[in-house]
Amino acid sequence: KFWEMDQDHDFYISKEDLLKYNNYSLTETIVDVIFRGIPRKLSSDKPGKMNYEDFTWFCLSEEDKTSDTSLEYWFRCIDLDRDGILSGYELDHYYAEQKRRMESFLTEQILYDDILCQMIDMINPKDIRYIRLSDIKACPTSGIFFNVLFNLNKFIAFEQRDPFQAHAEKQGAEKTDWDRFARIEYDRMAMEAEASEEFSEGPDGAEWGMGM
Ligand SMILES: [Ca+2]
Ligand SMILES: [Ca+2]
Incomplete structure (x- = not known):
């Protein structure tokens, strides 16, 4: 997969490369956060590029959103202020771009706002005001919550x-x-x-x- 993504074969993955992942599945917002090293500091020696190890971390987290490691990776992406809870404004950070992308695929009856509410309901956080990592881990289907926030193709596959x-x-x-x-x-x-x-x-x- 790495060699496929690394089109110029310089052993690094750029932001532009990662945006193409799985047929442009990811939002620019999440790709940007990953390259800022928020879920995991990039170990690449080239600023703004992923090396093989960075990409492997991303790939494992992306392909199996059931492991604790993966859930922690994505939780850190969303928890931008690193206070250990996901607040409304952090979800909002991802919301607009994904909403715009999604609404062209959704039928009129299924609105993105509704889906997001439904996801939060699915996670069923102990305190309704915010989501903790423990809430995410306690919910067996929280992977789809992350897909709803930033992965268009996985969301569509789920919805259709x-x-x-x-x-x-x-x-x-x-x-x-x-x-x-x-x-x-x-x-x-x-x-x-x-x-x-x-x-x-x-x-x-x-x-x-x-x-x-
Ligand atoms: Ca490259
Ligand atoms: Ca937070």
Whole structure:
């Protein structure tokens, strides 16, 4: 993967290279934060470039958002002031760019604001005002929370997968977080169908949080 990304074969990955990762999956905001060394100080000797080791750290964190190491990596990205909690303004830092990218893919009924609320609900933080690392680790599906904030293609893959297929996979041998996650989404779709009939109940109704 590194050699694929390092198009000029100088053994370094630039910001521009990383933006192309997984077909332009990542926002400029998150790429910028990674290159500023916020999740992990870059060990590259060239300023503003990633070496093989830096890229490996990124890649492992990106490809498996279930390990503690990965969750800590991404938590540090979002926790810009490093006070150990994710506050509204830190989510806002990622919000605008991803919202703009996402809304061209979303149907009118599924708004980015709603999805973000739903994600926070999914994480179910002990204190509703902010998210701690312990909240993230306690939630088996927090990887999707990060994808919603900065990874467009993984979000789309999640949003567009066939719920019946996901349901069938659940019967299979693999009991992954993806499965549980699919179930939550499946429940949500069922509830949305119901909610459209009971729309007047408003956002404090039962449509978020059921089945969790
Ligand atoms: Ca290069
Ligand atoms: Ca913070």
